[in-house]
Amino acid sequence: MVACYPGSGSHYVKHVDNPNKDGRCITAIYYLNLDWDVKRYGGLLRVFPEGTNQVADIAPIFDRMLFFWSDRRNPHEVQPAYATRYAITLWYFDAQERDEAVKKYSKYFYI
Numbered sequence: 223m224v225a226c227y228p229g230s231g232s233h234y235v236k237h238v239d240n241p242n243k244d245g246r247c248i249t250a251i252y253y254l255n256l257d258w259d260v261k262r263y264g265g266l267l268r269v270f271p272e273g274t275n276q277v278a279d280i281a282p283i284f285d286r287m288l289f290f291w292s293d294r295r296n297p298h299e300v301q302p303a304y305a306t307r308y309a310i311t312l313w314y315f316d317a318q319e320r321d322e323a324v325k326k327y328s329k330y331f332y333i
Contacts, residue, residue: 250313
């Protein structure tokens with residue numbers, strides 16, 4: 223997935239990438255933002271690791287790559303961005319979990 227936040231406070235609410243066991247097990251994010259200034263532009267990725275009272279704030283700086291578990295262990299959000307912010311997200315799948323999800327949901331969707 224290629225994401226472009228156009229600035230003006232655009233953000234993404236707190237969520238989990240794989241809340242329903244769809245097969246995604248690892249989220250990988252690659253940032254494409256040259257000369258990103260967090261104090262000026264915001265746009266931090268905030269991760270809320272399960273079982274802790276801490277957060278991890280990750281600046282979306284150019285050529286940074288981030289990996290984390292896609293399930294409930296890592297709820298996360300994109301805080302408001304005030305400049306155009308780019309990221310590429312890839313998911314690594316667990317083959318067995320993905321096969322089960324496809325079987326479960328194929329009666330509802332053409333997959």
